[in-house]
Amino acid sequence: MSSKSAAAGTPVQKVSLLRILGPAHVWALGVGIVLVGEYTGWNFAADKGGTLAALIICWVIGLLYTSVAMIDSEVTSTVAAAGGQYAQAKHIVGPLMAFNVALYLVFAYTMLEVSNAILIGDTIKAYAGDGFSDWHYKGIIATVIVVLAALNYRGVLMTLNVNFVITAIAYVAIIVLFFSVQPWSQGTILKLNEMVTPENALPYGWIGVIAAFHWGIWYYLGIEGTTQAAEEVRSPARSLPYGTMAGMITLLIGASLTWYVCASLMPWQYLGFTYYPLLDAGKLTGSAMLENLMFIATILAALASANGCINDAARAWFSLGRDRYLPTWFAAVHPKFRTPYRSIVFLVPIALAFAFIANLGQAITFSILSGVLHYTFMSVNIIMFRNKWPLGTIRRGYTHPFHPLPAIVLLALCVVTYFAIFLGYGAQLTAMVVFYVIMSLWFHFYRYRYVKRGDQFTMPWPKPQGY
Amino acid sequence: MWIMIANIGWIVSAALILWMLYDWFRTDTTYSEETLTSSREGEIEAVQEQHRV
Incomplete structure (x- = not known):
């Protein structure tokens, strides 16, 4: 590695991210970010539309995310660069879209990290009893954010090994909870037929199902984060589709089991209100062992999610710096740990500030909104990708089936989700869109002059059709 | 127990922040800015193709 004292004229030694990850790490990154959604968040869908609505959207939103995973796998197996969808947008749509996508990513992951830290603080506060003051609550939040940031700073392999475990x-x-409540024997512990009846299954009718889309996103939000590891996996064309698809299958099974257990133990009014559906399910079994297990698992799931979010937000921020969309100072790679260390540390105080002032509902909503904006882009992106570079013109690690059906399904479900968010959080939706418009104007009229226009397009592809 | 963990958490957080800032300072003063920001998108592919076992 060259040092500062290297003689003038000596070629600069390159420092890059370390290509060291495998499919299991990709799985750990994607599922790790998302799994907390089974422990909290999805159940607010029951408040919007009843317990049956929570199941309907579990599968319908599952369809949305399966489309996301398929589309993402195809494009990322071709554009294997840190920044994931940002790098995709840059090559396929253009710089302004790429800048916006990177902002969506940074916001979605940072707000998700904040939500996880708040969740861990709230969970521990609920168990800590008297004497656990605001100082202690904030101490837990700060510990989560700083310890995980330090882990990310230290290296991606250790970070994702921890996430895997x-x-x-x-x-x-x-799985243990599911089999402990004897799912094969309704009436012993589970009472689905008492909790969900024809009268209360959809208490607000189908408009309740539409409204439930908002929180249904939480079942799977973040699985697309696997692509941020593109520059650090040994074989992106193989590992990314494999890890992402395995992650989606894992989550679809986990979400269905979670709904079944929780819906069979709690009435919809409570299910839609509690912050801890799985922890409460553990309590309701009457087993102290299961309650303790779900308490520990809730905290571990939130830790895994926050850990993956720090990894992804930092890489998106790093990529913006590398292309001069932000100051290149952010594009530094640690010569020893091979991580984007300045981006990791820069985002720590931002996460801490939001975690100390925001509440869980606001943080989750900002994360969901950024996520849905991002998915909308993906549906347009894949259609442009296939039009500009049809099959056979460039090498793809994976080709998703039934094109353009997944893109159309994804776009349609995104539109429904916007409507659902507008019903509950119209002001936040409007404020967020205004924010992105202002940032776009800043980028277009000010920042883009600093971008080296030829340097930002790095994929050795042929000219797109029609150009 | 949780109160003790929270108090220790503040100390650990402060120590880790100081470690990251120290390591950051040491790295920035040891290596040139050109080296630290030398990563380029897509270059890894080219390096891998040239690699000989």
């Missing part, structure tokens, strides 16, 4: 424990906990 804690995500696996949190997922196995759901």
Whole structure:
């Protein structure tokens, strides 16, 4: 590695991110970010539309995310660069779209990290009892954010090894809970037919199902984060589709099991209100072992999610710096740890500030909104990608089936989700869109002059059709 | 127990922030800015193709 004292004229030694990850790490990154959604968040859909609505959107939003995973796998297996969808947007749509997508990514992941830290603080506060003051609550939040940031700073391999272990424990906990309540024997512990009746299954009718889309996103929000690891996996064309698809299958099973257990133990009024559906399910079984297991698993799931979010937000921010969309100062890679260390540290105080002032509902909503804007882009992106570079013109690691059906399904479900968010959080939706418009104007009229226009397009592709 | 963990958490957080800032300072003063910001999108592919085992 060259040092500062290197003689003038000596070629600069390159420092890049370390290509060291495999499919299991991709799985750990994607499922790790998302699994917390089974432990909290999805159940607010029951408040909007009843318990049956929560199941309907579990599968309908599952369809949305399956489309996301398929589309993402195809494009990322071709555009294997840190920044994931940002790099995709840059090559396929253009710089302004790419800048916006990177902002969506940074906001979605940072707000999700904040939500996880708040969730861990709230969970521990609920168990800590008297004497646990605001100082202690904030101490837990700060510890989560700073310790995980330091782990990310230290290296991506250790970060995602940790994520793999804690995500696996949190997922196995759901399986253990499911089999402990004897799902084959309704009436022993589970009472689905008493909790969900024809009268209360959809208390607000189909408009309630539409409104439930808002929180249904939480079942799977973040699985697309696997693509941020594109520059650090050994074989992106193989690992990314494999890890992402395996992650989606894992989550679809986990979400269905979670709904079944929780819906069979709690009435919809409570299910839609509690912050801890799986922890409460553990309590309702009457087993102290299951309650403790779900308590630990709730915290581990939130830790895994926050850990993955720090990884992804930092890489999106780093990519913006590398292309001069932000100051190049952010594009520094640590010569020893091979991580985007300045981006990681820069985002720590921002996460801490939001975690100390925002509440869980606001943080989750900002994350969901940024996510849905991002998915809308993906539906347009894949259609442009296939039109500009049809099959056979460039090498793809994976080709998703039934094109353009997944893109159309994704776009349609995004539109429904916007409507659902508008019903509950119209002001936030409007404020967020205004924010992105202002940032776009800033980028277009000010920042883009600093971008080296030829340097930002790095994929060795042929000219797109029609150009 | 949680109160003790929270108090220790503040100390650990402060120590880790100081470590990251120290390591950041040391890295920035040891290596040139050109080296630290030398990563380029897509270059890894080219490096891998040239690699000989």
